[in-house]
Amino acid sequence: MTQTLRIGNGCGFWGDSLDAPAQLVEMGKLDYLTLEYLAELTMSILARLRQRDAQLGYATDFLQVLTSLLPSLQTQPRLKIVTNAGGMNPPACAEAARAVLAGAGLGMKRIGIVTGDDLLPRLDALVAAGHTLAHMDSGAPLASIRDRVVAANAYLGSAGIVAALRQGAEIVITGRVADACLTVGPARHEFGWPEDDWDRIAAATLAGHLIECGAQATGGLWTHWPEAGDYSQIGYPFVDLTADGAFQIGKPPGTGGTVNLETVTEQMLYEVGDPAAYLTPDVVADFTTPVLRPAGPDRVAVTGTRGRPAPEKYKVSIAYRNGFTATGTLALFGRDAVAKARRSGAIIMEKLRHAGFTYADHLIEVIGGGGGRAGAWGPSHAARRGDAAAVGIRSEPGRGRAVHQGTRSASDGRAAGHGRLCDRPGSSPRSVRLLAGPHRPERRPSRRQGLLTSGPPLAPWPPPSSCMGSHTPAAATRATMPTSP
Amino acid sequence: MHGIAHTRSGDKGNHANVAVIAYTAAGYEHLREHLSADRVAAFFHQLGASRVERFLAPNVWGLNFVLHDCLAGGASRSLRIDTQGKALGQAVLELELPAPSHPEALRRPGPNPGSGP
Numbered sequence: 001m002t003q004t005l006r007i008g009n010g011c012g013f014w015g016d017s018l019d020a021p022a023q024l025v026e027m028g029k030l031d032y033l034t035l036e037y038l039a040e041l042t043m044s045i046l047a048r049l050r051q052r053d054a055q056l057g058y059a060t061d062f063l064q065v066l067t068s069l070l071p072s073l074q075t076q077p078r079l080k081i082v083t084n085a086g087g088m089n090p091p092a093c094a095e096a097a098r099a100v101l102a103g104a105g106l107g108m109k110r111i112g113i114v115t116g117d118d119l120l121p122r123l124d125a126l127v128a129a130g131h132t133l134a135h136m137d138s139g140a141p142l143a144s145i146r147d148r149v150v151a152a153n154a155y156l157g158s159a160g161i162v163a164a165l166r167q168g169a170e171i172v173i174t175g176r177v178a179d180a181c182l183t184v185g186p187a188r189h190e191f192g193w194p195e196d197d198w199d200r201i202a203a204a205t206l207a208g209h210l211i212e213c214g215a216q217a218t219g220g221l222w223t224h225w226p227e228a229g230d231y232s233q234i235g236y237p238f239v240d241l242t243a244d245g246a247f248q249i250g251k252p253p254g255t256g257g258t259v260n261l262e263t264v265t266e267q268m269l270y271e272v273g274d275p276a277a278y279l280t281p282d283v284v285a286d287f288t289t290p291v292l293r294p295a296g297p298d299r300v301a302v303t304g305t306r307g308r309p310a311p312e313k314y315k316v317s318i319a320y321r322n323g324f325t326a327t328g329t330l331a332l333f334g335r336d337a338v339a340k341a342r343r344s345g346a347i348i349m350e351k352l353r354h355a356g357f358t359y360a361d362h363l364i365e366v367i368g369g370g371g372g373r374a375g376a377w378g379p380s381h382a383a384r385r386g387d388a389a390a391v392g393i394r395s396e397p398g399r400g401r402a403v404h405q406g407t408r409s410a411s412d413g414r415a416a417g418h419g420r421l422c423d424r425p426g427s428s429p430r431s432v433r434l435l436a437g438p439h440r441p442e443r444r445p446s447r448r449q450g451l452l453t454s455g456p457p458l459a460p461w462p463p464p465s466s467c468m469g470s471h472t473p474a475a476a477t478r479a480t481m482p483t484s485p
Numbered sequence: 486m487h488g489i490a491h492t493r494s495g496d497k498g499n500h501a502n503v504a505v506i507a508y509t510a511a512g513y514e515h516l517r518e519h520l521s522a523d524r525v526a527a528f529f530h531q532l533g534a535s536r537v538e539r540f541l542a543p544n545v546w547g548l549n550f551v552l553h554d555c556l557a558g559g560a561s562r563s564l565r566i567d568t569q570g571k572a573l574g575q576a577v578l579e580l581e582l583p584a585p586s587h588p589e590a591l592r593r594p595g596p597n598p599g600s601g602p
Contacts, residue, residue, distance in 0.1 A: 039560075041561050137499070137554075221493060223492055223493070223575070224491065224596065224597075227596050227597050258597060260597055262506070262598060265545045266491065266492070266493035266504065266506065267493065268545065269493060269502070269506070269547055270502075270504065271502060272502055273500075274540050274551075275540055275541075275542040276542075289544065291544060294598070361564060363557075363564035363565060420561075421561060422558070422561045423561040
């Protein structure tokens, strides 16, 4: 049995750095590499892709990453990979991965898949059997959105990963599992912990929670970011676990970023409700129990984590169609640019109303107006004269531009609406009440991302991930409008 | 609060969590006494949270605030540029608390704690 088990995470969301996994593997001397791809809405996008093509429906980034790892897999034959890149189609992901491996003479690698999370084919049977699948927060029944559901997935625990590893898998490709379980699975397998060894499983869950968002644990998002090492070469995190559940978190020497008490503590409390009850399908982990202490350069030791028996139910994430949105940006300059931007946004909305469109909601945000707070909710600070600001819209393709002279589009010109997917039991309420109004039945949803494009458009780009940093274009206002379907 | 705490925030559906972590034990006590759920709710009132809960993690001198229903529908629904409440952690550091009697005991001891040998 391994004395110290090193598990590193090289991907925190679909769209994360493609170079990071290879860097981590080459410099980190890992036993296991984990790669986490699935945000709440990613599954619904993958479900639609699979509907169109039975060979799609998984995180295709993984194949590119796997290709980048081929040299390391040659020189580190014992390295194992555990990833949820399988998304809605782990078998197809495994087949594609096998082709990548075979092309490099690694066709003998054993690939395991974990399925069973996809509840869509069983949804009505589950409801008929008395499982209400009511909204976790509001308690609302499934019925009101049933005909619009595009994906329903349970967050599975580590059991399937453990089973695959026991059967000799060297690469494990899963669908939806709770993120931390990518770490818990290898730990349970290597150390032989029984499934009711709550304290150790809680420790591994905390370890997985700390690294699941990649560079967020190594200085990304750190309050004191100017103190972090070179972000362009930021190291991704690993944990060194021992059989008793104690572990250290670190990053490869020579990489950028920082691991210290502050970065680790911030990540420990990231996306946590009651820290005494962090729920996963494997355990209820108590994050008020671990003791954190410095353990050398860019290393923190974590001991004493306690856990309680796992919850009785799985969390299920259900995505459903919910209208359309359109987003756009315009830049404005000069004196009182903030006021000009707000005025421009109002004019655009007025023009769209005149054109016969109605909206369930709209929002105009002024960005770059000199304030430190998002325009949606905070009082705009200062608003210094001479600042640049911007306003932007998206209007229906083919209709005239609803902009006025003296402005410049900061995005890619005309607006294109795109279909909106919403997520529930992740606790998004299904509260959208679309306004009555003239329908435009031939609105053609586009997958163009519009606003935030600084590089080539990537389709389909995954939705916002819990681990993904906020993108904040400088000096721009955006108007965002979900429109009637 | 800039001088006595660091923060991290994120989302869970339509809720946001704002973790506030003190630099010192004295700082934690000061936050525990003065940084109530009500005070945080008032600071963020424009977000329209339905309620704000406070949890304590004394092992890391941490206070965790959960702002319920404050994200305009959450990442899948929100029209805000900050769909996930990532800005809230840095924003709450602008909140002003009553002055402590020994401010030096609350301040960050130095840069980059725990990274050196």
